[in-house]
Structures are given as C-alpha cells and as structure tokens.
Amino acid sequence: GQSLEQPSEVTAVEGAIVQINCTYQTSGFYGLSWYQQHDGGAPTFLSYNGLDGLEETGRFSSFLSRSDSYGYLLLQELQMKDSASYFCAVGSTLGRLYFGRGTQLTVWP
C-alpha cells in the first residue's frame, strides 16, 4: 500500500523561509510531486522530483531522497498569497498519484 506523512500545519511570517517535509511508503515509486491548493480552489501542480536532488522553480524548491523515502518543499521569501494547503503526492506503478493529507501553511504579515 501507499502512505504519506506530512505536517498538518505550518506558520511563518512574510519574507521567511519554510520547509514542508514529506515521508512516504510505497510499493512502487514513480516520483514525488507537490501541489498547492487555496481554500475552495483547484490543486495546482508545483513541482516534480523523479530523481534524487533539488529542483528549483523561482521561490519554490523541492528535494527528494529516494533512499530515505523523504522529500521536502522549500518556500522562500514567503508572501501572504502563499497561504494555502500543500500536498505531496507519489506516483505508483499503476500510473496513479497518491496524495498526503496536506499541510496548511499560514503566512502572517
């Protein structure tokens, strides 16, 4: 089966850096993805790590260590608009994504 663990909530102030961790157990692994979802909105794709290491996209970076079954999303120069839920998701042998429960990020002024 598949299981993903991520913190339920994280708070930070504008301009700060925050890291959201994700650990996973999966019978077949085909990459770790991150999605952002604002209240009442659609999840939007942020990043994908298929191989170990760091991927950077603007203020957001994502990291994967397959040997540790661990990844994280790093958000820099936080802005109020970054307040949202962030989901990690792992790809499986069936070509499906399994999602974590999400981390609610609150950014304070």
Added chain:
Amino acid sequence: EADIYQTPRYLVIGTGKKITLECSQTMGHDKMYWYQQDPGMELHLIHYSYGVNSTEKGDLSSESTVSRIRTEHFPLTLESARPSHTSQYLCASSEWENYGYTFGSGTRLTVV
C-alpha cells in the same frame, strides 16, 4: 484560465437522486481522473481513464460510474446519492502518468 471545466460548481440534492458531474478538458490529454476530497483531507482516487473507452476503478469507486466516449469528456455518475456522498469532487487530466496533473475547480456536492 482553466483548461479543464467542471459543472456544476455547487449542487444540493436529495437522497436517492441520480446525478452526473461533468468534466471536460481542452488539452487533448488521454489521462483523466476523478478524486474525492473532504475538508482538510487527502484526495482519494475514485475512477481514472487512460483514453477513450478505457475506465478503471480507484480506491473509492463507491456506487459511482464513469464513461469516456470522447477524449475531452469524462462524466461521473452517482446512481443513488446518499448523505455519505457529500464531499468535493475534483476532476484532473494529464499528459504523462504520475506527473503534472491539471485539476478542475471541483464540484461541491451536498446530499440532504
């Protein structure tokens, strides 16, 4: 701008009614998915499709059915709605497996 459209956005119906949630995408993606999401919870896969005339059940197929007659259209039908079906239903499509899903804005369903 959305390339994947879900209707209706909100729906309140009575127990026992049959309903169809619509999902259409304009990106030509072969792969489409239906997820169910309760507030503050993870997304659970209900059904998925890898192309026309291809449909598979996910982890929560729960008295629902799907069809894929056209690439762009992937409707979800609940034959007999129950209060336990109250949830948000999200449709998604992708070009590749395991990567880069595009989600619709969802349908918030309330069964009374």
